[in-house]
Amino acid sequence: MSGRLDGAVAVVTGAASGIGEGTARRFVEEGARVVVADLQEEPGIALADELGDVALFVRTDVTSEDDVAAAVDAAVEEFGRLDVMFNNAGVVGVVGPIAETTAEAWDHTVAILLRGVFLGTKHAARVMVPHGSGVIISTASTAGVVGGLGPHAYTAAKHGVIGLTKSVANELAPHGIRVNAIAPGNTATAMTASVFSSDLDVEATAKGIARMSPLGYAGFPADIAAAAVYLASDDGRYVSGHTLVVDAGQTSSGMSLSPMHVGENRQIHEAGRVT
Numbered sequence: 001m002s003g004r005l006d007g008a009v010a011v012v013t014g015a016a017s018g019i020g021e022g023t024a025r026r027f028v029e030e031g032a033r034v035v036v037a038d039l040q041e042e043p044g045i046a047l048a049d050e051l052g053d054v055a056l057f058v059r060t061d062v063t064s065e066d067d068v069a070a071a072v073d074a075a076v077e078e079f080g081r082l083d084v085m086f087n088n089a090g091v092v093g094v095v096g097p098i099a100e101t102t103a104e105a106w107d108h109t110v111a112i113l114l115r116g117v118f119l120g121t122k123h124a125a126r127v128m129v130p131h132g133s134g135v136i137i138s139t140a141s142t143a144g145v146v147g148g149l150g151p152h153a154y155t156a157a158k159h160g161v162i163g164l165t166k167s168v169a170n171e172l173a174p175h176g177i178r179v180n181a182i183a184p185g186n187t188a189t190a191m192t193a194s195v196f197s198s199d200l201d202v203e204a205t206a207k208g209i210a211r212m213s214p215l216g217y218a219g220f221p222a223d224i225a226a227a228a229v230y231l232a233s234d235d236g237r238y239v240s241g242h243t244l245v246v247d248a249g250q251t252s253s254g255m256s257l258s259p260m261h262v263g264e265n266r267q268i269h270e271a272g273r274v275t
């Protein structure tokens, strides 16, 4: 059976964990070759080794333009082209009341969540425009669609991702490039475990998410990967400038969820590390 991404080459940022890892695995199942781009070397290398010669790990800090450019160039050099850019790396970032949020913590969070997406989009466009085709997908969040679901910097940055998606979709459409975002609701990963579970337990987190889910079950990385495959493949050929909400109907039902501007000020870093 042929895959929906046969012959395609993708860069997936944040691919060492959670949604990025699930998507890298699914992209490979669908016939793609994948650059696993992440700050975390150990799990990133382990995933690339497991996937075999269709995958390559490139240590990437998405806040660094040189790193992002190098990840894109690695796709072209190793696999010959870039068809799909998945700007997915992220952190919860700074949490707590606005009056206690330092400018430094704000900048750090926004650099990962919004500058990182800008850089990925910019460098993907650099190689896709001459080719006249490509798909750029960025992970926003339901916190990018409504207020009150996430911390302030996170919410602002994710709204920015959706704005950037619409703006760049308009520029790149004449070049045959589609630009979309995915807005996941609560999905059981290391990131949500840092919020839902005191001991970073993803299974316990899934149970907590299920209790809050209108459908009665939690979302997993595979659910977001399925949306990414749709947007990345020809199934999504008429879709651009769109944000696909994948949240069990949580935001559309107007359910109020754990706001994160209450409680103490802290930072939640990559793959759920809390400081």
Ligand SMILES: NC(=O)c1ccc[n+]([C@@H]2O[C@H](COP(=O)([O-])OP(=O)(O)OC[C@H]3O[C@@H](n4cnc5c(N)ncnc54)[C@H](O)[C@@H]3O)[C@@H](O)[C@H]2O)c1
Binding pocket: 013, 014, 015, 016, 017, 018, 019, 020, 037, 038, 039, 040, 060, 061, 062, 063, 088, 089, 090, 091, 092, 112, 139, 140, 141, 142, 183, 184, 185, 186, 187, 188, 189, 190, 191, 192, 269, 270, 271, 272
């Ligand atoms: N899990 C959810 O409920 C949820 C909901 C909405 C949106 N999201 C978004 O999904 C994306 C993936 O999150 P996840 O839930 O899979 O979390 P995760 O912690 O499992 O994975 C995030 C990955 O991003 C990497 N990363 C962090 N900072 C980086 C940097 N500067 N450069 C490169 N890589 C970096 C981490 O090392 C990690 O491997 C994020 O953008 C997040 O905001 C997640």
